[in-house]
Amino acid sequence: MANLKKDSKVYDAIIVGSGAGGGTAAYVLTQAGANCLMLEAGDWFDTATQSKWGSWFYNAPHRAQVPPNTIFDAYMAAAGGWQVPGEPYTNAPGSDFKWFRSRMLGGRTNSWGRISLRFGPYDFKPYSRDGKGFDWPISYEDVAPYYDKVEELIGVFGSIENIENLPNGKFLPPPKPRCYELVVQKACEKLGIPCIPSRLAILTRPHNGRLHCHYVCQCGRGCPMSSNFSTPTVMLPPALETKKLEIRCGAMVREVLVGPDGLAAGVSYIDKKTRQEVQARGKIIVLAASACETARLLLNSRSSRHPDGLGNSSGIVGRYLMDNVGTHVGGFLPAMMDLPPHDCDGVGGMHLYMPWWNHQKQFRHELPFSRGYHIEFGGGRHMPVVNTFQGTERFVGGGYGADFKRAARKLYGASMFLACRGEMIPNDDCYCEIDKNVVDEWGIPVLKFHWKWSDDELQMAKHSQETFREIIETAGGQVTKRAGADENWGISRGGAIIHEVGTTRMGNDRRTSVVNPHCQAWDCKNLFIADGGPMVSNPDKNVTLTLMAVAWRTSDYIADQVKKLNV
Numbered sequence: 246m247a248n249l250k251k252d253s254k255v256y257d258a259i260i261v262g263s264g265a266g267g268g269t270a271a272y273v274l275t276q277a278g279a280n281c282l283m284l285e286a287g288d289w290f291d292t293a294t295q296s297k298w299g300s301w302f303y304n305a306p307h308r309a310q311v312p313p314n315t316i317f318d319a320y321m322a323a324a325g326g327w328q329v330p331g332e333p334y335t336n337a338p339g340s341d342f343k344w345f346r347s348r349m350l351g352g353r354t355n356s357w358g359r360i361s362l363r364f365g366p367y368d369f370k371p372y373s374r375d376g377k378g379f380d381w382p383i384s385y386e387d388v389a390p391y392y393d394k395v396e397e398l399i400g401v402f403g404s405i406e407n408i409e410n411l412p413n414g415k416f417l418p419p420p421k422p423r424c425y426e427l428v429v430q431k432a433c434e435k436l437g438i439p440c441i442p443s444r445l446a447i448l449t450r451p452h453n454g455r456l457h458c459h460y461v462c463q464c465g466r467g468c469p470m471s472s473n474f475s476t477p478t479v480m481l482p483p484a485l486e487t488k489k490l491e492i493r494c495g496a497m498v499r500e501v502l503v504g505p506d507g508l509a510a511g512v513s514y515i516d517k518k519t520r521q522e523v524q525a526r527g528k529i530i531v532l533a534a535s536a537c538e539t540a541r542l543l544l545n546s547r548s549s550r551h552p553d554g555l556g557n558s559s560g561i562v563g564r565y566l567m568d569n570v571g572t573h574v575g576g577f578l579p580a581m582m583d584l585p586p587h588d589c590d591g592v593g594g595m596h597l598y599m600p601w602w603n604h605q606k607q608f609r610h611e612l613p614f615s616r617g618y619h620i621e622f623g624g625g626r627h628m629p630v631v632n633t634f635q636g637t638e639r640f641v642g643g644g645y646g647a648d649f650k651r652a653a654r655k656l657y658g659a660s661m662f663l664a665c666r667g668e669m670i671p672n673d674d675c676y677c678e679i680d681k682n683v684v685d686e687w688g689i690p691v692l693k694f695h696w697k698w699s700d701d702e703l704q705m706a707k708h709s710q711e712t713f714r715e716i717i718e719t720a721g722g723q724v725t726k727r728a729g730a731d732e733n734w735g736i737s738r739g740g741a742i743i744h745e746v747g748t749t750r751m752g753n754d755r756r757t758s759v760v761n762p763h764c765q766a767w768d769c770k771n772l773f774i775a776d777g778g779p780m781v782s783n784p785d786k787n788v789t790l791t792l793m794a795v796a797w798r799t800s801d802y803i804a805d806q807v808k809k810l811n812v
C-alpha cells in the first residue's frame with residue numbers, strides 16, 4: 246500500500262455508495278445546499294453510452310446463456326453479481342446465504358426489477374398485530390409524504406385499487422396486460438385472488454423531461470433513454486447540476502474515522518486504481534453502501550471510543566438480517582399454444598401481479614403463518630435464448646429437425662411461472678459479523694453470514710406452492726415444476742431474493758437499536774444511515790421504494806438539524 250493521502254477539504258457531507266440510498270441522499274442534500282462528496286467503490290457508469298440495451302442475444306457469449314454470476318440476462322448491468330472478484334464473503338457452517346452486489350455507479354439500481362410497492366400501515370407495526378418481530382418507531386403516516394416525493398420524482402406506474410394494507414401511490418397509467426397475464430388474471434378471479442396492474446418505476450408517459458418507455462423489455466440492462474429509474478439517470482444528474490456534488494468512483498471505503506470527541510470526522514478509502522489509502526473529511530457521514538456493506542463498515546470502524554465498532558454499543562449491528570421469502574412453480578398453459586406471432590415485450594417486468602389477500606384470515610388465526618406474500622409471474626413470448634425451448638420435448642414427445650421446430654413454435658409462449666415474495670420475520674439466527682480470518686483484495690475484513698428460516702417462512706412457502714398449483718390448474722394448465730416438503734417447499738436461499746435489510750435497525754431505545762427514528766446513530770450524532778439497514782421489518786413489498794422514502798426523510802432531517810446547528 247502506497248503512502249496515506251489526507252484530503253484537506255472538509256465537505257458538508259460524505260455519502261458512501263451511489264445506489265438507491267446514496268442517490269437519494271445526494272439528490273436531497275445537494276438541493277438543500279450541502280457540499281457533498283460521494284464515494285463509490287465501482288466504476289463510473291454512463292447509461293446512455295454503456296448500457297447493452299438493444300444488443301442481440303446471438304452476439305452474446307455462450308449463446309446468451311445467463312452467466313452463473315448474475316440473473317435475468319447475459320447483458321445485465323450488474324458489474325458483479327453473486328460474486329465480486331477480490332471481494333469474498335463467507336458463510337458459517339450450516340448457513341447458505343447469497344449476496345448480490347453491483348460495483349458500479351448507481352449500484353443495483355441499474356438492474357433492479359423496479360417493482361415499487363409502498364409498505365402499508367400494518368407493515369410498520371407488525372409486532373402490535375401478531376406479537377412477532379418488532380414494531381418500527383415510525384408509522385406509515387410518517388413515511389407517506391416521502392413516498393409521494395419519491396414517486397413524483399422517479400415515476401411509478403400503477404392503479405388506484407384501495408386494497409387493504411396496500412396504499413395507493415402517485416401513479417402514472419399502467420400498461421395493458423399481456424395475453425398470458427389475462428389468462429392468469431381470469432383464473433385468479435375464479436379463486437378470489439386479486440390480480441391488479443403492477444407498480445413499477447418505469448415511465449408510461451414522458452415525465453420530468455424523460456422519455457416514456459419504448460416497451461422493449463430490457464430494463465435490466467439499464468435504459469439509455471432514462472425511461473426507467475436508476476440513480477445515474479434520475480437522481481445524480483440534477484444533484485451534479487447543483488455543482489455541489491463531487492463523485493469519486495473506484496473508492497472502496499474501509500472505515501469511518503472518528504475524532505477524539507467520538508464523532509465521525511471522515512472516512513478512509515482505498516483508491517482502487519492507485520491502491521493508495523485516502524482520508525476524506527466531512528462534517529456529516531451518510532452510509533448508504535447497502536445494508537450488509539454498511540454493517541461491515543461500522544464493524545470495521547473500531548476505535549478506543551467505539552471498541553466494538555462504530556454505532557454498536559447495543560451489539561445490534563449486523564443482527565436481524567432479513568430477506569424476502571421466495572419460492573416458485575412452473576406451468577404450461579395450453580390456452581397459449583399455437584397463437585399467431587404477437588409481441589409480448591412490454592416494459593421490463595410484469596404488467597400484472599397479485600397483492601396479499603389474506604389479512605383477515607390471519608387476524609382470525611386461520612393460516613399457519615403470520616405474514617403475507619405477493620405473487621409475481623412471468624411467461625409469454627420473449628426474445629428466445631439458447632435454453633428457451635428446454636423441456637419442450639416433454640410435451641411434443643421428443644423429436645428432431647423440422648417436426649421438432651414446428652412443435653416448438655406451437656408451444657412457444659405457453660410456459661409460465663408464478664413466484665412468491667413474502668415477508669420474513671426477523672430472528673436471532675440471521676445475522677452477519679466480521680470473519681476474523683478473511684480479508685478482501687484491499688485488506689478489509691469481510692462478512693460472515695448466519696442464516697436460518699423459521700417455520701413461519703416455511704409454512705408460507707408451502708402455502709405458495711399449493712396456491713400456485715391451484716392458479717395454474719384453474720387456468721386450464723399443468724404444473725411443470727414444483728417443490729414439496731422434501732425440498733422445504735422450494736424456499737429460496739437467504740439473500741437470493743436480493744432484498745436484504747435490517748442490519749442496523751432503528752428504534753426508540755438505544756439499547757436495542759443502532760439508529761434513532763431519523764436513522765441517526767445513537768452513538769455518533771453526525772453519522773446517518775440511508776440504506777436498508779435501519780428497516781425493522783421486511784414485508785412482502787420489495788424494499789427499495791421504502792428505502793428511498795426513508796432516506797429522503799433522513800436527508801431532510803439532516804438538512805434541518807444542520808440549520809439548527811444540532812449536528
Ligand SMILES: Cc1cc2nc3c(=O)[nH]c(=O)nc-3n(C[C@H](O)[C@H](O)[C@H](O)COP(=O)(O)OP(=O)(O)OC[C@H]3O[C@@H](n4cnc5c(N)ncnc54)[C@H](O)[C@@H]3O)c2cc1C
Nearest residue numbers: 262264265266286352353358359360498535776787788789
Ligand atoms: C436483479 C435485481 C432485481 C431487483 N429487483 C427489485 C425490485 O423489483 N424492487 C425492489 O424494491 N428492489 C429490487 N432489488 C433490490 C434493490 O436493487 C436494492 O434494494 C437497492 O438497490 C438497495 O439500495 P442500496 O443503496 O442500499 O444499495 P445498492 O443499490 O447496492 O448500492 C450500494 C452502492 O454502494 C457501493 N458500495 C458498497 N460498499 C462500498 C464501500 N465500502 N465503499 C464505497 N462504495 C461502496 C456499491 O458499489 C453500490 O454502488 C433488486 C436487485 C437486483 C440486483
Ligand code: SF4
Nearest residue numbers: 458459462464468593
Ligand atoms: S422496457 Fe422501456 S424502460 Fe425498460 S429499458 Fe426498454 S425502453 Fe427502457
